[in-house]
Amino acid sequence: MTSVAVTGIAAIRERGRALFPGIVASVIVATAASFLSEHYDAPVMLFALLLGMTMNFLAADGPCRAGIEFTARQVLRIGVALLGLRFTFAQIAALGWEPVLIVVVSVVATILVSVAAARALGFQPLFGLLTGGATAICGASAALALSAALPSHPGKERATLFTVIGVSALSTIAMIAYPMVVQLLDLRPVDAGIFLGGTIHDVAQVVGAGYSLSQETGDTATVVKLMRIAMLLPVIVCAAMITRARGAAEGGERPPLLPWFAVAFVALAAVNSTGWVAPGLQQLGSDLSSWCLVAAISAIGMKTQLKEVTSVGFRPIALMIGETVFLAGLVLLLLRFAG
Template sequence: MHHLPPASENTARPSPGHPRKTPAPRLVQALPGLLLCLLLGALCMIASQFFNGLSALLLAILLGALWRNIAPVPAALAPGTAIAAKQLLRLGIVLLGLQLSLGTILGLGPGVLLVVLASVGATFFATLWIGKRLGMDAQQRLLIATGFSICGAAAVAGTENVIKAKQEQVATAIGLVVLFGTLMIPAMPALGLLLGLDERGIGMLIGASTHEVAQVVAAGGSVGAGALVVAVTVKLARVVLLAPIIAGVGLCMRRKHSVQGGKNPPLVPLFVLGFLAAMLLRTTGILPESLLSAASTVQTLLLSAAMFALGLGVHLRSIVKSGGRSLLLGLLGTLVIIVVAACGTILFPPA
């Protein structure tokens, strides 16, 4: 009675009374956290209707971060929040492609597109270089560089999937995006007025500099409808660069791992290909507006749920523990993109 058969014998010939294990228990464990993220994401969507200038995504990040830093998060939620922070985020990014059209992006004109490329490129490489000078490791530098140059938390999470960063590194990068991006909501319109820009010019400045899509909406909406349209369009042009940046990071990681003998990370993650495919599908014009509207709602829900889950990982202590280097890199990266965007807006104002 004390000598049980080896596990291999039981699994080799499963009987009707002892069925083979399935992933179902894992899904059951994930349900509480997953449903909570979706529920709070939906509530943030509703609440955003009553907070002028605050989007559901930003509210969700702030709510998650607030919970994480003032009260303990039950361990039972961890499996579900992990799915929300990765799988739901990837689906949301794919659906985000349906909100972009190549015609709209190209319609910005060559001058504005040049400013977009300069803002993303200069911020990405300058942040990497500054971070290296500060003695920070490559993974932390890459997370902050992509988050600040492209589209905030979504870019951080997308990069994390390629470089396999530590959770505290991801939390630090997202925390910096929330901190500095939130400060830019009132600062960018004020800077635009100081520079003597018109409403559309302020919108371009906001879209070319502000870290998070949600923060762009908040800042642009505070200026006016004209600024909001330009700001979002310019910001989405930066979002398009998520694909080539992550592909480039993936290529560098593949080369590095091939030398070290590790498992090669994907060159281009599937969700990035899905994002590009969705954007091309939108460009064809065959999708009805009703479908695009529904997709936009689902996309906002998925990204809000993911942002709440990511917010739960924003522990202020982790930013403090990382020392002043992370905060300094966040500040300098923010200043780089503001200077490039401001100079570009003055030289190539929107038509």
């Protein structure tokens, strides 16, 4: 065995030892949430989130931190990618043109309104693009992607940090509140999925809210959310054009235009659409996806620090709350006209 191979194996082992405690902690919380869900007939995602938040201290500096971060990001993405085995293109096409139109209109309108509102509140318009893009597309992932594409300025890192924290906190609140809104408005499962997938910021919370209501609602919400993620491409292209127009130097490695898990989701759905995937393998992928998502929700609960949001002042918080409320109201309005 060559020295390069030995070094590689040693690095993998070291990485595994660093991640193991946090991954185990997330799996234990996920197992407890599943047990409570089965015995008390309540949403497993909600139990996982709440139990994770009670274990928040584990996400601080310590042996569990790296594994919790890994579970909240990478295990989540694996779980979403494996959801592709639940779908075929025929099922996606059956949703019709309405979800596509709703996604495009809501994303564009939310970003434009956010830029105008940021200017009115005394912020740079690019801050509105950053927060509006995170709200309209895919939460923290969109915030980081847009931050990498936008021009550099002294307050950029602070704005990005606030946006990530704020959008994650609001997404967590929406995961709990929006299913109650759906039930209050008595939306049909498909319409409920379009609303949840079209309004909640982060993928994990979309999945948690959708499947807490029903399988059909969760499936629809996931597909609509992935449509929103696809909107990241044109928005980042616009951000890159703004950067070049301002003559800002490009620094650091930019994230991909489309997250790999969205590409993997489409690829698995394409394979599943051929009819070649055995039912047993489909079920295995579905079960593994569910476990990954519950573990990821548990880890996200451990990472949640809502008190940090209040340290940045009222105006930025008001901006993001306003963007979130505007997006929810707009999607409900579009659903009414599309129906």
